[in-house]
Amino acid sequence: xxxxxxxxxxxxxxxxxxxxxxxxxxxxxxxxxxxxxxxxxxxxxxxxxxxxxxxxxxxxxxxxxxxxxxxxxxxxxxxxxxxxxxxxxxxxxxxxxxxxxxxxxxxxxxxxxxxxxxxxxxxxxxxxxxxxxxxxxxxxxxxxxxxxxxxxxxxxxxxxxxxxxxxxxxxxxxxxxxxxxxxxxxxxxxxxxxxxxxxxxxxxxxxxxxxxxxxxxxxxxxxxxxxxxxxxxxxxxxxxxxxxxxxxxxxxxxxxxxxxxxxxxxxxxxxxxxxxxxxxxxxxxxxxxxxxxxxxxxxxxxxxxxxxxxxxxxxxxxxxxxxxxxxxxxxxxxxxxxxxxxxxxxxxxxxxxxxxxxxxxxxxxxxxxxxxxxxxxxxxxxxxxxxxxxxxxxxxxxxxxxxxxxxxxxxxxxxxxxxxxxxxxxxxxxxxxxxxxxxxxxxxxxxxxxxxxxxxx
Numbered sequence: 307x308x309x310x311x312x313x314x315x316x317x318x319x320x321x322x323x324x325x326x327x328x329x330x331x332x333x334x335x336x337x338x339x340x341x342x343x344x345x346x347x348x349x350x351x352x353x354x355x356x357x358x359x360x361x362x363x364x365x366x367x368x369x370x371x372x373x374x375x376x377x378x379x380x381x382x383x384x385x386x387x388x389x390x391x392x393x394x395x396x397x398x399x400x401x402x403x404x405x406x407x408x409x410x411x412x413x414x415x416x417x418x419x420x421x422x423x424x425x426x427x428x429x430x431x432x433x434x435x436x437x438x439x440x441x442x443x444x445x446x447x448x449x450x451x452x453x454x455x456x457x458x459x460x461x462x463x464x465x466x467x468x469x470x471x472x473x474x475x476x477x478x479x480x481x482x483x484x485x486x487x488x489x490x491x492x493x494x495x496x497x498x499x500x501x502x503x504x505x506x507x508x509x510x511x512x513x514x515x516x517x518x519x520x521x522x523x524x525x526x527x528x529x530x531x532x533x534x535x536x537x538x539x540x541x542x543x544x545x546x547x548x549x550x551x552x553x554x555x556x557x558x559x560x561x562x563x564x565x566x567x568x569x570x571x572x573x574x575x576x577x578x579x580x581x582x583x584x585x586x587x588x589x590x591x592x593x594x595x596x597x598x599x600x601x602x603x604x605x606x607x608x609x610x611x612x613x614x615x616x617x618x619x620x621x622x623x624x625x626x627x628x629x630x631x632x633x634x635x636x637x638x639x640x641x642x643x644x645x646x647x648x649x650x651x652x653x654x655x656x657x658x659x660x661x662x663x664x665x666x667x668x669x670x671x672x673x674x675x676x677x678x679x680x681x682x683x684x685x686x687x688x689x690x691x692x693x694x695x696x697x698x699x700x701x702x703x704x705x706x707x708x709x710x711x712x713x714x715x716x717x718x719x720x721x722x723x724x725x726x727x728x729x730x731x732x733x734x735x736x737x738x739x740x741x742x743x744x745x746x747x748x749x750x751x752x753x754x755x756x757x758x759x760x761x762x763x
Contacts, residue, residue, distance in 0.1 A: 379447035392439040425558035435578035461596035467585035483606035503643035505612035
């Protein structure tokens with residue numbers, strides 16, 4: 307595991323343990339580590355202090371969470387959730403709500419609120435929890451402070467929930483790793499792909515909370531370190547299943563294995579799928595595995611959540627990794643899914659994050675194609691504008707994915723399944739089967755302009 311860059315060290319030597327006031331601070335830019343001298347209370351929301359100055363029995367006001375910091379997290383959270391009902395309700399009186407939230411944090415009385423729980427059925431049955439909007443603000447508060455530090459230690463071969471990376475990035479990296487390891491497809495190499503068994507539901511909450519806490523103590527230099535440690539522990543150890551509303555039929559839970567639900571998984575185990583912190587801390591927990599593979603001489607490897615691959619010229623070396631990987635995972639309270647073991651020559655192809663990678667080309671897996679067809683059928687059955695718009699949005703998401711693969715024939719074939727009356731009423735095709743566009747009369751901007759022209763506004 308690499309050590310931290312010298313960016314933070316350049317700041318540390320300028321601080322003294324007694325320098326714990328607002329005027330004796332330097333602003334830390336969490337994106338690039340630069341400093342400035344904006345030492346005003348209003349603008350200096352990312353002030354740094356010596357850690358030794360923070361652990362006092364009597365904290366002063368400068369060491370507590372401020373409304374400005376929560377406001378930053380609020381706007382970050384609202385960015386993608388502004389149109390949801392919970393966000394609208396919160397926005398109606400967000401200032402007083404944030405002040406009350408700040409006080410609960412500083413008084414150590416904050417507790418997560420009621421979650422919404424439901425079961426998704428595609429591609430398989432899976433339990434999902436949606437935290438309240440206020441709790442999401444806390445998740446973003448944590449992410450804004452820890453993500454810049456995590457990025458300094460994360461392997462560049464971890465693809466999920468990271469800016470500038472993602473599924474497509476992971477697919478392209480795997481394709482490039484195969485090309486390099488096989489010397490432009492002229493030499494033999496082998497792909498080992500593994501998965502973890504019930505990853506999110508197997509996480510030991512206390513183990514994760516302790517690891518995160520140690521990381522914060524050793525690396526975080528912000529004046530709100532006490533509050534950050536408190537919030538991380540509260541969020542990680544929280545049991546959302548004890549305070550939630552179920553929005554799916556009970557029959558859905560009957561189709562889940564006991565180790566696939568927080569309701570039956572056992573006390574102290576499992577984190578809720580669907581929350582921001584679950585993805586962030588999952589990456590943090592498995593970061594040890596990423597660097598272990600690097601230390602074993604596996605140059606070509608990658609991971610997306612709990613799905614990871616290793617590529618090497620020697621098949622026996624890949625097989626020799628298995629016991630060591632099992633041992634490392636066991637120390638984290640995790641284990642491999644023995645049913646999802648894949649070891650093949652690169653020419654056979656490999657599935658990764660919903661794509662099938664073969665020498666020099668990429669295809670979409672059958673499951674994605676099936677879902678694409680289902681979205682088109684929903685559009686054909688649409689009886690009103692709302693249903694049509696929802697189906698079009700879904701179709702365009704699949705088209706966006708397929709444009710990055712060798713799937714022109716499938717795009718053309720599936721879009722031609724749209725019935726003539728749908729083309730006449732709702733949509734038309736743009737480009738070479740690249741985008742399904744709504745007709746103007748169904749666009750909100752067009753409808754608004756028509757109302758203005760008619761004098762309705």
